[in-house]
Amino acid sequence: MTERTASSALMPLSEALGILLRGVEPVASTTLPLADAVGRVAAEDVPAAADRPARRTALRDGWAVRADDAVGASAYAPVALAAPPSWVEAGETLPDGTDTVLPPEAIEASGPIAEIVADAPAGAGTRLAAGDLAAGSLILAAGQRIRPVHALAKPASDPVRVRLPRVAIVLARSGAEARAATLRSLVERAGAAVSGIVAPARGPAALAAALVAETADLCLVVGGTGFGREDHAAASLARAGRLAAHGLALRPGESAGFGRAEGRPVLLLPGAPEAMLAAFLVLARPLLRALAGAAPEAARAAPLLRKVSSAIGLSEIVFVAEGAGGVDPLGSAELALHRLLLARGAILVPPEREGYPEGTSVEIMPL
Incomplete structure (x- = not known):
C-alpha cells in the first residue's frame, strides 16, 4: 500500500497506463435488444442469418422486363411486347423471368399493346439475391461498437451479446453534482453504464467504506485528490485497498491517481473541470475500452x-x-x-x- 506525498516524483503517463491496464480483462457479456445496445461493444460476432434479399428485387419503381426483350429499343425503334409488363415498386421481388426494371417512361402502352421505347442493361434498377448481405457475412464483429446503422441489418428487437462495464461515480467533495452529470454522459458515450452516483459522508473513513461496499466494475472518485486538509481521496483508497499511484506527470491532472479496492479498479479524478476531463480522457477512456473488450477505433x-x-x-x-x-x-x-x-x-x-x-x-x- 503506497501513498504519494506532495514532494514525491510524478509518475509518467505511459508508466501509469501500463500499471492501470495490467491484468484488466473484459467484463462478462450480457444480452440486450439491438435497439438498446446502440453505443455498446459487441461481445461476439453477429453474422447475417440469411441472404438479403432472398431473390432479385427492384431498386426503383418501374416495369419489370427481361433485358433481352429490350435490346436496341428507342423512341425511333420501339420494341413491341407480347404482353404488358409487370409494374413493381422499389423493394419488391421481381417476377419470374425478369431481370431488369425499366423506368416508367421506358414503356408506352395503349390498351393491350405495350412498346419499349428505351433499353437498359441487364440488371439495371435491381439488386441481386444476397446483394445486401450474404448469409454468414458479418453484421458486427466482436469488439465493434454498435451504431444506429446496424439496426438496418437486424430487427431492433433481436438480442445481441454486449460487454457493458458498470461504473460508479463517487463524489469525494460536496458540490460536484454538475461534474457527475458530465461524467455520466462521458461514461455512456464510452459504451459503459453508470450504476449509481454515491455521495458518502465527509472524511476518509466514510469514503473508504463506500469504495469497499461498491460492486461496480469501475469506481470514478471525483474531487479530493489534492493535498489540502479536506482532500482524502488518496488516503481513502489506500485504506480501502491499494493506492497504486497518486500524482501523474499530466497537465492538467497532476493530482490524479488510481488503485484497486475489493479487486476493482478505482480512478481518482481531480475536481477542477479541466483536470477531471483530462484525466478521464487519458485514463478512464482507455480503461473502459479494455473493460468492454473494444477493438481499436480509427482516430x-x-x-x-x-x-x-x-x-x-x-x-x-x-x-x-x-x-x-x-x-x-x-x-x-x-x-x-x-x-x-x-x-x-x-x-x-x-x-x-x-x-x-x-x-x-x-x-x-x-x-
Whole structure:
C-alpha cells in the first residue's frame, strides 16, 4: 500500500497506463435488444442469418422486363411486347423471368399493346439475391461498437451479446453534482453504464467504506485528490485497498491517481473541470475500452490553426475548438469555464515535445 506525498516524483503517463491496464480483462457479456445496445461493444460476432434479399428485387419503381426483350429499343425503334409488363415498386421481388426494371417512361402502352421505347442493361434498377448481405457475412464483429446503422441489418428487437462495464461515480467533495452529470454522459458515450452516483459522508473513513461496499466494475472518485486538509481521496483508497499511484506527470491532472479496492479498479479524478476531463480522457477512456473488450477505433486528425507550446517532461492535454479547416487550441491547465465550454475535443502533447507548430496534423480525442 503506497501513498504519494506532495514532494514525491510524478509518475509518467505511459508508466501509469501500463500499471492501470495490467491484468484488466473484459467484463462478462450480457444480452440486450439491438435497439438498446446502440453505443455498446459487441461481445461476439453477429453474422447475417440469411441472404438479403432472398431473390432479385427492384431498386426503383418501374416495369419489370427481361433485358433481352429490350435490346436496341428507342423512341425511333420501339420494341413491341407480347404482353404488358409487370409494374413493381422499389423493394419488391421481381417476377419470374425478369431481370431488369425499366423506368416508367421506358414503356408506352395503349390498351393491350405495350412498346419499349428505351433499353437498359441487364440488371439495371435491381439488386441481386444476397446483394445486401450474404448469409454468414458479418453484421458486427466482436469488439465493434454498435451504431444506429446496424439496426438496418437486424430487427431492433433481436438480442445481441454486449460487454457493458458498470461504473460508479463517487463524489469525494460536496458540490460536484454538475461534474457527475458530465461524467455520466462521458461514461455512456464510452459504451459503459453508470450504476449509481454515491455521495458518502465527509472524511476518509466514510469514503473508504463506500469504495469497499461498491460492486461496480469501475469506481470514478471525483474531487479530493489534492493535498489540502479536506482532500482524502488518496488516503481513502489506500485504506480501502491499494493506492497504486497518486500524482501523474499530466497537465492538467497532476493530482490524479488510481488503485484497486475489493479487486476493482478505482480512478481518482481531480475536481477542477479541466483536470477531471483530462484525466478521464487519458485514463478512464482507455480503461473502459479494455473493460468492454473494444477493438481499436480509427482516430480523427485535423490540422492546428495556431501553434501549441508545452513544457518538456509533462504529458499535456490541450483542449481544442472546431475552426474553419482545422482545430483551434483553447488552452490547458486552469482553463476558464467559458473557454472550456467551447471545447469539442482535446489533443495530447507527449512529454518529449515542446508543442506543435501551426498546421501540424494532430489526433483529436473527442469530448
